[in-house]
Amino acid sequence: MHAAIDIGTNTVLLLVAKKNGEILTPVREEQRIPRLGNGVDASGNLSDASMKRVLDALQEYNEIISSDYPQIQSPVVTATSAVRDAANRSYFIDKVREETGFEIRLLSGIEEAEYTFAGALSMLPKIDEAVVIDIGGGSTEIAHGMKGVVRESHSFDMGSVRFTERFIGSDPPEESQIRNCREEIRKILHNRPFKFQKEDVQPALVGVAGTVTSLAFMDSGLSQYDSEQINDYTLSTENISYWVDKISKNTVRSLEETYPVVMKGRAEIILAGLLILDEFMTLYNFPELVVSTGGIRHGAILSKN
Incomplete structure (x- = not known):
């Protein structure tokens, strides 16, 4: 144990x-x-x-x-x-x-990205090649690899807490705040590009951490948090666009009252996390994301000798 x-x-x-x-x-x-x-x-x-x-x-x-x-x-x-x-x-x-x-x-x-990659795929053993995105509170890690080996990774200084504090000052947010947040995300992502696609074959996109697991919970209509239902749940770009629009029009209190299981302590920061996810998927033309309930803590255990 x-x-x-x-x-x-x-x-x-x-x-x-x-x-x-x-x-x-x-x-x-x-x-x-x-x-x-x-x-x-x-x-x-x-x-x-x-x-x-x-x-x-x-x-x-x-x-x-x-x-x-x-x-x-x-x-x-x-x-x-x-x-x-x-x-x-x-x-x-x-x-x-x-x-x-x-x-x-x-x-x-870099270590954070590697731990996250190992942890994410430990819960999705059928996926061989993947791009793992971990949208944290202070940073976002991207790791691309195959069969447990990370080929390329990067840690971006943008996260749901950091960008909420920096850009989202109203409740609900103003359109200009969302626009400014998106522009900064695009700028950061463009400054450090990846090459994921090879011969028209695109790896699976896997998402971990609270932004995507909370979104999967809400999108699936669950009333109680169930890791087995959330793990391996698929979110399309259309799903994500729908939730970006919905969340941007609701107050923090409304979100907490409607989805108390996952929005307590997260409602005010989830929009910034979703904007990061949306911009990343748009930039690299990912049509969908597979949710993993694995993460750093799983990778940390796997790293123990």
């Missing part, structure tokens, strides 16, 4: 899973939404309040592992964009060590 904790810009995720070679069988998953990266894009620092919320979540996970899975000695704990970007990251890492005993593995953008 293994455990991994992913400290992201918006969420802190726990995975407990059984490992058999490259196959993972999830046993338990938990999510908390402390939004560690709140304000980091503007201030350059993790706030005391955000760090306290994350520490509370980590203490809770520590208790879950100790009481329910005592055979697990040392979970893999990773941190990503918000911690990478923060000037006070060393203070936060030391604080986590002092209060929980967890040693944080601070991933580079």
